[in-house]
Amino acid sequence: MTRVTSLAEGPTELDRVWGKRPEYYAVFMSDYADSIERVDPVLLELCRIRVAQLVESTFDLSLRYAPAREAGLGEDKLGAVADYPDSPQFTDRERAVLEFTEQFVIQSSSISDDDVTRVQAHLTPEEFIYLTKALGVLDQFSRANSAFRLAPAESVPPTMPAFLVRT
């Protein structure tokens, strides 16, 4: 359960905590939804899970991105995300993107031009732009949810219609 005790009204814990600032919550979630939608759903979900692992957000880890599941991404592969450099389940493109994701989460100002060139070899310029923006909102969202210590989701928050609860 979250460490925040005086909660707003809302159907899920996410809504009850973020809903203490309802206007900010609404604009943030709208930008979040728009930003993740522009990325290949399987890549997005792999990145989202890796970000949540690194910043220790149990809430984010309890959700699944429905478009990625529809595209065939299963629990076997998601369970291997932390082992992406060695696991045979990942393509070179996925490995490059996950490595870039880790750099972005840990210290984005240390990403070198060579690091960028390495990931860009697998992406069009537009894909690179939209991946970076998506990483921005995934990183922010998970960090706040981890700081609030949100519990694993029991139901899908209305602000996250593209998601499912992990079963």
Added chain:
Amino acid sequence: MATTPRIPTELLEGYFIQMERDETNDNPVAAISIPIELSRLAAIPVRTKKSFQLDPVLHELIRLYNAKVQDCQYCQNARQAVAVQAGLDEDMVSALSRFETSSLPEPVKAALRLTAAISTNPGLISDEMWEQAGQHFTEDELVDIVLLSMHTTASKVTITLGLDPGKEASSRLFFPTEDVYGESPELAEAIQELRSRGVVVDGPADAALPVGSTVVAAEVGA
């Protein structure tokens, strides 16, 4: 541009670190900027009825802490005019990178511990750390500290894309009445309230301010 763009220039036209998201703006690069309405709601550069409600000096120290940690030159150069008038000085700003051993007041340190953990690993926020901060702040303020700490990491996208506008592009002092901060009734009300207390809410970006104003001039091009 202070850094070298890492995306083709033809895709960048019209980009800025924060941009308006509305039907009048059909610029595709707005999609990768920070929605400016989000910054307004984060009380940058002034708090309104609907925004976060933190003390202006604490608010600015949190913002500047992340500006340093994320290495955003544009963000580091600027000072919220309201915070300067509320007592923010350059010694406090210099102390940020070693705040724990600095002479910053204990409540500021308790808040910055949360900000620092959020920018590195928020899993490190212990119950003790949260409770310690709770001795100085209400729970509503703690929520605002978390959200502001998170909000001010948004520059990571700009920096990663090689698009930090640089310190030359930001005003040393920034005021709530600048065009970009909009014209909402909440903002108008907040400005009126500040004026009635004698706070200067518009003026030149580099001139001295009255009372408590110790801000130094920008070193353009340095």
